[in-house]
Amino acid sequence: MASDDCRKDDLLEDNRTDSGIDSYRSILKSEEPREPSADFSGPRDKFPTVEERLDSAYGSSSITVESLSEIVVDCTLSSGQEEQTHQSSELTEQEENLLTTITEDGDTILHLAIIHEDKFIAQQLIQLFPKEVLDIQNNLYQSPLHLATYLNLTDVVKGLVEKGACLELQDQEGNTALHVACQHGQTECANEMTREVSPSKLAPVLEIQNWRGLACLHLAALNRQHQIMKLLVKKGADLNIQEGTSGKTALHLAAELHDITSVKLLLSRGANVDAAMFNGCTPLHLAVGRQDAAIANLLCQSGADTMLRNMEDETALDLADGNDDILALFPFDDIQISGRSVVSVKF
Template sequence: MASDGCSKEDPLEDSRTDSGIDSILKSEEPREPSGDFSGPRDKFSTADERLDSAYTSSSITVESLSEIVEDCSLSSAKHEQAELSGLSEQESLLTTITEDGDTILHLAIIHEDIFISQELIDLFPKEVLDIQNNLYQSPLHLATYLNLTDVVKGLMEKGASLELQDQDGNTPLHVACQHGQTDCVTEMTRDLPLSFLVPVLQTQNWRGLACIHLAALNKQHHIMNLLMKKGADLNIQEGTAGKTALHLAVELHDITSVKMLLSMGANVDAPMFNGCTPLHLAVGRQDAQIADLLCQFGADKMLRNMEDETALDLADGNDHILALFPFDDIQISGRSVVTF
């Protein structure tokens, strides 16, 4: 039996809980991307490089947000946003960051105050909307974590970046796919031209996972369908083992995702880095139903992995699996050579 994972129950399940809102208020240091991943370009930078020059450190806390909002005149500040120098004491509260790197917009979103969040989105220029806190979370990341669809919509309409990656390498779209925030996915992909959206769909987080991988791992079928319609590459390989979304769906015994991916044109014979195809994985996991479905879509039964095994070699005596490989189906180079 192969030692390359063809027959092991080892989907790339997201075993870590996302940092999310629970740890936003902690003062932990951000983690560097793992050296195990040759992922996308490093978007990490120091706080000084990320923050607008008008933003300065503050002792502001989340608990004081309500007080601050009461003291601030958002409507008058709107008319004076062009002049950041000579700010009044009230206005300067809008241009501060916490020790955790949060702007007042971050805090308003954390408090799930949609009205104040929308006011701040209208007030601030795009550069401020894209400020990342110490966990490299932008306001769009946080709004997505909390499934604040209206705030996500407002940020997208104002031009907030969809490409920024948090400390785990996740873009806001990754977050939405992982947590099943379907409405957020809809808002983030609604009006974006393919030239802007496709690079985001191809971005891998530090675990090597693209959005379609996260949707498949979490069995988010509606989101998978949305991503497919928006031009997601169904055959993109995750960065650790070279699995496609189809491999992941097979490993999870998720026949709904398998059917969806195959019907949308996913490569039924896509090889992993070790040469295993989805059929190798289905047979190795003794999943006769999915193996049969793959065969119906033309899976090549004679392909060999790096251990020189065909899918049949992994059947392990399973009669239901063996029935998929009749003796009159012996082929070389796609041509039948034996007929009984």
């Protein structure tokens, strides 16, 4: 019987060191998101750092693309024979045990197929596996959807989402697969994860914060992913959601990064120009503090309140530090009572 060929020994060898991924360093040439300040701490201790995995499944692996193909073909043929014989498409117990075997690194055969970037085999496995298996997370808490997104395998992402893969699973950094897409600029993957998903199902995904307190919109803003920002806003992302460490909105982050394109995008979509951080600072405070006259001007034109004070009792004007371009944006204090202007005109 063809299923007899589907043996665990074909998949795993004793003391194998194949991991499937070397913390993505050998697969991806990615950078950490650029952060404007030290407000964001590193990953929380909820998921301790896993030892670096020993290889990337490309050279020393006991699982090759050919062996993956043989396993899947054998099991697919077996399933067909079972269907003809028993009028059932269910896998035999032996096949199901093999296909759901977990390696020492927590990977299923689907994880490994994705790591090998074999889209055909991955799609075959997606069809073979029940939904519950699609959501198995490895030792780094990565689901197959996380891996497919990291590797920008759009068709695999589409197949997983269509089969019902969970969008809310978080990896060891607290990132969902959509977080990953926002961080690394995988626009098409983000499209597939949001295309056919109902607003009620997508809303909680857009609100999830990773262990640094960042929602998807924050990561997109930090990495200047303007197309993904537009997509998230279109799909109902909260423009004014605050990150968890200092209360910054995406508009605060864009102002810190001197990213006028993001500032314009967010303001045009209705972001709160006077949103306050936990310390009371508005985007205008941050723009003026960074001597960015262009963004400060844009914020003022959008109705920013120049008299708002932070917890240090500072207005944005107090942070201008003699910058004439920025000072010209503020009203001339003709009469003051208790330090506040009661009659003012614009320069």
